[in-house]
Amino acid sequence: MQMTSLELLERLVAFPTVSDATNVDLVAFVSDYLKSHGVPFEVVPQADGRNFNIFATVGPNVPGGVMLSGHVDVVPxxxxxxxxxPFKLINKGDGRVYGRGSCDMKGFDACVLAAIPAMLKAGLKRPVHICLSADEEIRMDGARAIIEKFDKGWTKPSMCIVGEPSRMKVVTGHKGYWRIDTHVRGHEVHSSNRYVGVSAVFVAAKLISWIEQRDLKNKADAEAYGGVPHFDPGWTMLHVGQMHGGTAHNITALDAHFVTGIRTVPGDDGGKYVREYEHYIRTEIEPAMKAVHPDAGVTIQYRVGGPALGQEPDGEAERVARRLTGDNAIHVVAYGAEAGLFQEAGISTIICGPGDIAQAHQPDEWIELSELDKCDAFLAGLIKECAA
Ligand SMILES: [Zn+2]
Structure with missing residues (x-):
């Protein structure tokens, strides 16, 4: 199976691998493709049993070398x-191809797979690993499943290039993401009698206000003492994007629920905010609730989306990617990605991939054919490096 990047992209886009659907058909296709080239690979299942990650190795299976990382799930x-x-790659003849995932990020996946024959021919001295992950858009558990394998003895690459859309610029930073789900349990009484009840809505309002104040404190600190360079904004942001609670205007609300997102800058730990928030709840909010009714209280659940990616001092991945692209400017991105997880696992990591993030997740998502060409050229250069 000798296929171009564009032909492969056409095949990949045709699999509707929305994050919570199954990706078995795509994985079967890629497995057949790898087998046809005699490339060894492993399929690593997700906990949901419906999605799978692929990890393939071209060249000698020795430590070092590069991992090319792309996710295969797409947004709905x-x-x-x-x-x-959306699941048919359309070439309108305007220099772009349209389809869900064309930009984010099956374009990169396709370029990587198309480069396999060249990798095999080059006589690699250092391995090129190909990591195609599931579930990037929601939990990033695909990347975590692969990292767990490194911890259990898989040969670990020394550097990683995550091909998220960056217009083939070398991106050395992205923010991290944490999510907190807060559930406030009140005590329901008629509002005419509200002091013997606990309004979950009133409590939620206080907590949401605390979150906004915490966000504004970060902003004020950054404005006073300087934020993290290159990021805009250069501080960790907290935000409540969703809430609901209560059942009627004249009943103290039994339940309220809201969702907080925390976007961390490199070097800042989302867990710090969770701890401060929980401390505030347990010491200042909950005792007063429980004094009115013992069943009233607050539960929180948090999820680490992924840590931030920070610039490494003398990072190998950055050095190589700058040499290959000629890009010496500093770029950071506002979106979260798997790159922070791989860096946290001790692998030198940057983002460099075809397409513009502005087209990601959009209706009529597209990628320029010239971006695929640039990525093909980048990979050809990388292969040369790994064969030298
Ligand atoms: Zn992506």
Missing amino acids: VAGQPWTTD
């Missing part, structure tokens, strides 16, 4: 005004 298309079939 439901409710978006697509003018073409």
Whole structure:
């Protein structure tokens, strides 16, 4: 199976691998493709049993070398005004191809797979690992499943290039992401009698206000003492994007629920905010609730989306990518990615991939053919490096 990047992209886009659907068909296709080239690989299942990650190695299976990392899941298309079939790659002849995932990030995946024959021919002295992960868009558990394998003795690459859309610029930083789900349990009484009840809505309002104040404190500190360079904004942001609670205007609300997102800058730990928040709840909020009714209280659940990616002092991945692209400017991105997880696992990591993030997740998502060409050229250079 000798296929171009564009032909492979056409095949990959045709699998509707929305994060919570199954990706078995795509994985079967890629497995056949790898087998046809005699490339050894492993399929690593996700906990959900419906999604799978692929880890393939071209060249000698020795420590060092590079990992090319791309996710194969895509965001949903439901409710978006697509003018073409999202799961059919459309070439309108305008220098772009359209389809869900064309930019984020099956374009990179396709370029990597298309480069396999060249990798095999080059006589690699250092391995090129190909890591195609599931579930990047929601939990990033695909990357975690692969990292667990490194911990259990898989040969670990020394550097990683995550091909998220960056217009083939060398991106050395992204923010991290944590999410907190807060559930406030009140005590329901008629509002005419509200002092013997606990309003979950009133409590939620206080907590949300605390979160906003914590966010504004970070902003004020950064404005006074300087934020993290290159990031805009250069501080960790806290935000509540969703809430609901209560059942009627004249009942103290029994339940309220809201969701907080925390976008951390490199060097800042999302867990710090969770601890401060929990401390505030347990010492200042909950005792007063429980004094009115013992069943009232607050529960929180948090999820680490992923740590931030920071610039490494003399990072190998950055050095190599700068040499190959000629890009010497500093770029950071506002979106979260798997790169922070791989860096945290001790692998020198940057982001460099085709397409512009502005097209990601959009209806009529597209990528320029010239971006795929640039990525092909980048990979050809990388292969040369690994064969030298
Ligand atoms: Zn992505």
